[in-house]
Amino acid sequence: MADTDFYLAGGTALALYIGHRPSVDFDWFITRLGEPERLFQKLRAFEVDFDVQSVALETVYLAIDAVQVSFIGYNYPLLQPPRMMGEPGVRLADPDDIACMKLSAIASRGSRKDFVDLYFMINRFRSLKDYLQLYRIKYQNRDIGHLMRSLVYFGDAEAEPEIVTAKSFDWQKMKEDFERWVRDLATRMGNSIVPAE
16 A cells, blocks of 8 residues: 555554564555545556455455455544555554554453554553553543553453464463553552452
8 A cells, every 4th residue: 555645553563563473454544534436446446356345434344365454544643654664665553553543442342462462562662651641642532441441351352262473472461461550550540440350
C-alpha cells in the first residue's frame, strides 16, 4: 500500500518491528475509508485479485491470496507519523500508536494476541503507565477505570488457542506482571482496582 494514506497497524506491524510472533493478517488503517468500491477500484488498478469477505461501515475484510486483509476507517489522531519500512515503502503505525490500539482492543474484548503484543511492547519500549498516558491523549479519554480492569481480566483470552511466539514467553508470568502493574498504578492513583481472580 505504498503511495497511499493507508498505514499498517496491529500485530503484523508490530511483528515487523520486533519479530516477536508470526502474524499472517494485515490490518490497514486510514482516517476515513469511504465507499468500498473506490478501494476495490484501486486494488484492481494494481491488478490485485481479491475476494470480499465482508463489508460494514468504514470496514472491509478481504482475502488476497488466502491472506486475511482488513481496511478500516479509523478516525483517531496518530500520536506519531507512520514510519516507512522497506521498498517500495510500507507505512507502519508507530509503536506508540500500536500500543494504544492494543489497549483499546483489550478494553473492548481482550484477545490473547492483544495481551501478548502489548506485553512484548511494555518489555521493549515503554511502561504500562506511559502507554496509559498516551491512550488518554489518543482517545481523549480520562476515565481509564474500565481499561484497568480489562487489563487483568483474562477469561476471553484464555478461551482462545495459545499464541506461538518467536521469543521466550510465559502466559502465567505475563498475567502476574499485568496484575502487579495494574495494582501498583491503581495504588498510586488512589483507586481500589484489584486483579480479577
